Amino acid sequence: MAELFSEEWMQSFKEHWNSEPELSDALAQINFNSVIGYGFPGEDKPRGVITIENGKATAAGAYNGETMNWDLRATEEQWTKWMSKPPGMMGLGAAFTTGKIKFVVGDYKGMLKDPRMAGPFIKSFSVMGRA
Template structure:
């Protein structure tokens, strides 16, 4: 398996994202466009980026300074735990309040209150488990 959030891993995540209608399809319905960074707490920048246009991941790879709409951070053990067993809504809420999951960019509270975004956000963790 490729290193978590490496260019190779992100490319596989892009393919898995686009193959999941409950993620890409639902986000397409709301015209979701974002640059999403993924990385580790304590690092200056995310390691990987996923570019989403109208719900579809159009590119993915190593982060190279692109502007971000979202930047999700957790420690390596937490990410690996979520990949082994994707979290539910309560688990992610607890991870956010305990700072195991951090948003260096983006508003978790606003996103999670919007069911059009909350469902796909939850689904993204089960899609990560397929990579």
């Protein structure tokens, strides 16, 4: 298995993102466009980044200075836990409240209030587990 958020891992994540209708098709319905970074707390920048255009992942790889719409951070242990057992809405809310997931960039509360975004966000954790 490739190192979490490495170039190789992000490319695999991109392929799995696009093959998951509950993620890519659901986001395409709301014309979702975003650049999402993933990494670990305490680091200056995200490790990996994925670019989404109309719900589909169009680019993915190591972070290279892109401007983020979302920058998500959690410990490697926490990411791994979520990949094997994705959190539900309650679990994600608790993780945000307790600081297990940090949004360096992005409107967490706004996203959770929009079920068209919240459902696919939660689905992204199980898709990560396939990468």
